[in-house]
Amino acid sequence: MAIASKIRGSLLGGALGDALGYAVEFDRLPAIRERFGSAGLQDFSQLGGPVDFSDDTQMTLYSADGLNEALAWAREGVRADELACVWLAYLRWLKTQGVTVPESAPQPVPRWLDAQPVMQHQRHPGKACLSGLAGGAMGSVARPVNPDSKGCGTIMRAAPFGLIPQLAPEAVARLSTDAAALTHGHPSALHSSAQFSLLIHGLLLGAPLDEAVSALAGRLQDDPGTPPELRERVLKAIDLARAAERLSPEALTAELGEGWVAEEAFAVALYAVLATAGAADPEQHLREALALAATHDGDSDSTASIAGNIVGALHGDGALPPSWLASVNGIEVVDRIASELAALVGE
Template identity: 60%
Template sequence: MSIASGTVVSPESRIHGCLLGGALGDSLGYAVEFDPIEEIRRRFGAAGLRDFAALDGGTHFSDDTQMTLYTVDGIVEALEWANSGVGADANACVWLAYLRWLDTQGVSVPESAPRPQPRWIDGQEVLRHRRAPGNACLSGLATGEMGTAARPVNPESKGCGTVMRSAPFGLVPHIPADSVYKLSADAASLTHGHPSARQSAGAFSLLIHFLVQGSSLAQAAEAALARVLADDEAAPELRERLEAAIGLAGEAASGTILSPEDLVRELGEGWVAEEALAVGLYAVLATVQQGAATAPVDHFKAAIALAINHSGDSDSTGSIAGNILGAYYGTDCLPADWLEALEAPEVIRGMASQLVAVTSA
């Protein structure tokens, strides 16, 4: 599916759409993150959780949105320096942002670690709540060492904590695709050392980058896969999951959409990086096949429902699907009633506006 002919999606709309869309998918998925599909069906019916209206007590976004916003903050700081004529290490800026996020989680770092100066984001109380943060994200940052691909922290970790926070790298305009991939993979190395963790983050950011550049959903997915296939050092499990996601989504053209049980059997539960990316991508591509005339809002709702209703890491897979669709359609795909239910939308919009400001300067 492509955006209607003649429709122009502004960079501002894509940035806001990506960050808000990810938060919506994260928030709906967070309500069922640790529930098996049987429990989800028991609570919400055979079709599972499909709308915020089913959550009488409301819901919150998780560490996925928290870390995504702190990724934005690190990028914004690096671009602020660049716009003022001063070079800055982008990955160091992101690392310092993550250290400030770690402080919001009540985790201390060694005295040898730097003490970053506070920024606007640090004063937002909603980001100081502990929302099931990933163990590798916490432990990797708590070393006080700036992890790199050559000197990894958590060398065997490939949890989805790298992918779910990496969409913002793809939102920065005017940089080459290879640079997007490297920035994202390097940032993943700050907490996770396994090749699939880094490469999955890089592939996801590339997918967002190609969408922002005007590619269709299918084109962006194939371009991200091609980057992985061209890498002799790519983790085989990442290749397999991406190929499976794209191939299975193609079968949805005939109306064959995977059940929640088949979804996790074919693509995984989403707790590790390549599985989370595959599930989120499949949810987007499979639901687009339901009809070329599908309205963006309807596509968003269908994709998020597919991404979160399974026995796995529902908030991360929902977040990834929401990031993708928001980057593609812009804010036009975001359901108005869902936005009304979203926690602290002003904080998310505030960070989106900061990214818009520094990328249009």
């Protein structure tokens, strides 16, 4: 399968999951079931019209746009610092959220993405993402901003770091970790982002799902630097997904958490992908995984967005239901950024 298809599949799949989950992010299960029935939210047709994606997709697009800028410079023979381009992209996102970039920080040059109306909306951006950027200092692993924060605002924007096929796995992990440290400092946030990006990278390069997940489990077990809570949650998700019966939404969050922090969001999303992997075809896999990842008491848009990134990287854009794509406002902006990334990596 062409890598371009997987890049589009991952970014568009993430946007679909985000939009589906965002519709119920702040609802508890009783309210979700009262509105959509006992099975919860299963399809965009239940929402009665086009819906929006959240800050998760906005920041994912800025991750990708920062990489696109660095890759475009490289094509011109100019060496650009990828992390600096990503930081500048996040500062551009900060402006779209109505926050003034501090005078102590660089003043980034506007790009096409900034002018798109769908990027101007404030859709419950994470507090750590805002404060980590608003201080004007470039956070790093050595000098983290928000050192105690492990919110899922890192991992939900990290898929693009796994979507550059030319990068070695070590470079993927380093770039994803460094980008997470721009806003969050807790080891679980940093390691969750790196492991998620590495999973995406493996799928991008053609690894079957079980092989990519086995590699993920091996890294978590073998690396002594892995935070214990990340190792525990993700390995538990893998084990639970092997059971014949899917977890109920109540059991899902009781076992793996509600997804407000990075390792929980990763675990819930990964469980949803693995528990639905026996679906009849790729499109059905995406539908089932996103519905499972979105229908619970927790951070539904982030968990479903991460699940969409994974399924899209696995199956490519052929897994994207056309009716779902037509149901999300601004999906053409996601498609353009994804297609630009695919073109810049030569695919």
